[in-house]
Amino acid sequence: MNNQHITIVSFGHFESFFLNRIAREVSLVTNCPVKIKDGHIDLSDFYEPSRRQYDGNKILKQIDTIYSTESYRTIGLFNVDLFVPILTFIFGQAYLNGITGIVSVYRLSNERYNIAPDENILLERTIKEVVHELGHTLGLIHCHTPTCVMRSSTYVEDLDQKGAGFCSNCLDLLKERMV
Amino acid sequence: MTKKISILVVDDEESVRDSLYNWFVEDGYRVECADSAKMALSILESDNFDIVLADIKMPGMDGLEMLKLIKALEKDIIVIVMTAFATVDTAVQALKDGAFDYVTKPFDPDDLSHLVRNASKQISLAGENEALKQKVATLESVEDLIGKSDAMQSVLRQVESVAQSNTSVIITGESGTGKELIARAIHANSPRKFFPLVSVHCGALTESLLESELFGHEKGAFTGALYNRKGRFEMADSGTIFLDEIATISPKMQVELLRVLETKSFIRVGGNKEIKSDFRVICATNKDLKIMVQTGAFREDLFYRLNVVNIHVPPLRERAGDIPILVEYFIKKYCNSMNKPPVTIDPSALKRLEEFKFPGNIRELENMIERAIVIGNGKRIYLRDLPIESSLIDSSIESLDENEKNHIALILNKYSWNISRAAKALNIDRVTLYNKIKKYDLKRSEK
Numbered sequence: 353m354n355n356q357h358i359t360i361v362s363f364g365h366f367e368s369f370f371l372n373r374i375a376r377e378v379s380l381v382t383n384c385p386v387k388i389k390d391g392h393i394d395l396s397d398f399y400e401p402s403r404r405q406y407d408g409n410k411i412l413k414q415i416d417t418i419y420s421t422e423s424y425r426t427i428g429l430f431n432v433d434l435f436v437p438i439l440t441f442i443f444g445q446a447y448l449n450g451i452t453g454i455v456s457v458y459r460l461s462n463e464r465y466n467i468a469p470d471e472n473i474l475l476e477r478t479i480k481e482v483v484h485e486l487g488h489t490l491g492l493i494h495c496h497t498p499t500c501v502m503r504s505s506t507y508v509e510d511l512d513q514k515g516a517g518f519c520s521n522c523l524d525l526l527k528e529r530m531v
Numbered sequence: 532m533t534k535k536i537s538i539l540v541v542d543d544e545e546s547v548r549d550s551l552y553n554w555f556v557e558d559g560y561r562v563e564c565a566d567s568a569k570m571a572l573s574i575l576e577s578d579n580f581d582i583v584l585a586d587i588k589m590p591g592m593d594g595l596e597m598l599k600l601i602k603a604l605e606k607d608i609i610v611i612v613m614t615a616f617a618t619v620d621t622a623v624q625a626l627k628d629g630a631f632d633y634v635t636k637p638f639d640p641d642d643l644s645h646l647v648r649n650a651s652k653q654i655s656l657a658g659e660n661e662a663l664k665q666k667v668a669t670l671e672s673v674e675d676l677i678g679k680s681d682a683m684q685s686v687l688r689q690v691e692s693v694a695q696s697n698t699s700v701i702i703t704g705e706s707g708t709g710k711e712l713i714a715r716a717i718h719a720n721s722p723r724k725f726f727p728l729v730s731v732h733c734g735a736l737t738e739s740l741l742e743s744e745l746f747g748h749e750k751g752a753f754t755g756a757l758y759n760r761k762g763r764f765e766m767a768d769s770g771t772i773f774l775d776e777i778a779t780i781s782p783k784m785q786v787e788l789l790r791v792l793e794t795k796s797f798i799r800v801g802g803n804k805e806i807k808s809d810f811r812v813i814c815a816t817n818k819d820l821k822i823m824v825q826t827g828a829f830r831e832d833l834f835y836r837l838n839v840v841n842i843h844v845p846p847l848r849e850r851a852g853d854i855p856i857l858v859e860y861f862i863k864k865y866c867n868s869m870n871k872p873p874v875t876i877d878p879s880a881l882k883r884l885e886e887f888k889f890p891g892n893i894r895e896l897e898n899m900i901e902r903a904i905v906i907g908n909g910k911r912i913y914l915r916d917l918p919i920e921s922s923l924i925d926s927s928i929e930s931l932d933e934n935e936k937n938h939i940a941l942i943l944n945k946y947s948w949n950i951s952r953a954a955k956a957l958n959i960d961r962v963t964l965y966n967k968i969k970k971y972d973l974k975r976s977e978k
Contacts, residue, residue: 409546436550440637448556493559504558506641 356424453485704844707894726770734776752801
């Protein structure tokens, strides 16, 4: 990737250690500097009381409008439960071939599934999800290679099974698009 | 994914269209959206889609109405209907009208992926099925029925005309003439060709075994009946049953068979449930069933039930002109199966084959060629490679005079009716040969 940086904008409270680890790992995988930034939007505007969730489509649009001009790619990081109208929940989403994506850690933690907390697993899952959404902004679609980070994941178990890096095919596509 | 699956999303809510669009595009599908049923139908008139994902509740034309119109337009499109308000009635109606599936909004992400993956699988299977059907249809279904002779051409014409009907057929002919191939050709050219052709060799089974084989049996019906088992009539449902050596079945089985043919239903051995099966019956025999009817060995009513159409396959000796192309066919067949380079046949060996009577018919010729390819030098089949000399005496001829007549005719033909050379070869004097020619009324065949 080129020398411009990727920005991860955090909305809500995240430990700085957690954010720095994500930045470092994402930078290694994408070969692009990653900056961390605090973001502020009024999430109540996106709350859907009937579903007790936050509208991912609207949030993505808002982040794209406010934050996307600042960097090469922008990922908004949230800790609220996101949905899109047609799906019960999403881990994250992005504009394909766009600049912006969003990721929520809400359904990535073990506690959500009544399993003992594990910070390392949460970190790994978040890194994979951030890299996955970045891949979409770079034009990559879902990949069938089991270990590729671009493999579609609808459950945390799927996330745990795949790796954090791109497969050789996706890397080749990325190189073509980076030229 | 070999072909990019295309999806048309139809929903009046923009947020739903956008969500589905993003989801499917990220999965690598070609996606388009329509905000109404009217717009969707207009898009479908000009573009092809594999899957339509449509909301039921839409202003104007609803999803169920659109489903009927889409199915009338293109029955192979997979339509998945979705609604926020699920009721059993609408779900049942949608499925009755041809919907592939019915889902309630919002979906679990995994369910959506599975749904579309299953639909994609269905599309690819339907494509494969169509391709296979075309392949089967283009196959030369009577490829093994070789023969340019008038006798064989007449058989082929009968096969073609009888194949399209549903009538019973009896194929008669000597052993080894290829009666089963005729049955296969009839089945392969019939509307039943995509369903099974089930063969039963009646002569190889005892009465009780044949009964169990034809009708099936229930668990515990007899010692060794450990499981329920389908019978051949049941297996042949929608297809054809071929009963070879029909003349060998016992009087009891003849009664049973007649009843099944009349009712197209039967009961498994040891069972009490009536089973129906839609099959076509083709029989074969090397016996003269008419004579058997006259002698009381075969039921007359069963004979008339089976003998709607009779195809007689001529013995090879009556179509000796087909021998060269049969030889060529078997050489190719066995060289291929044995992975050997193609061999040729020496003209004298071929001539000898053309003169041979072949009591075992095509099966005997085929075995001869197979043997010759196995033991030959791998380049050319010579007379010495054929087991003809040892079988010179035609087993169907028992009289010494008849054998002498045939042998003299053979030698005369071999030496083009040169009396001196033929007499020398026969180790008799010319006068004796003339006497024999006169005695047996041998005549030189005109060329």
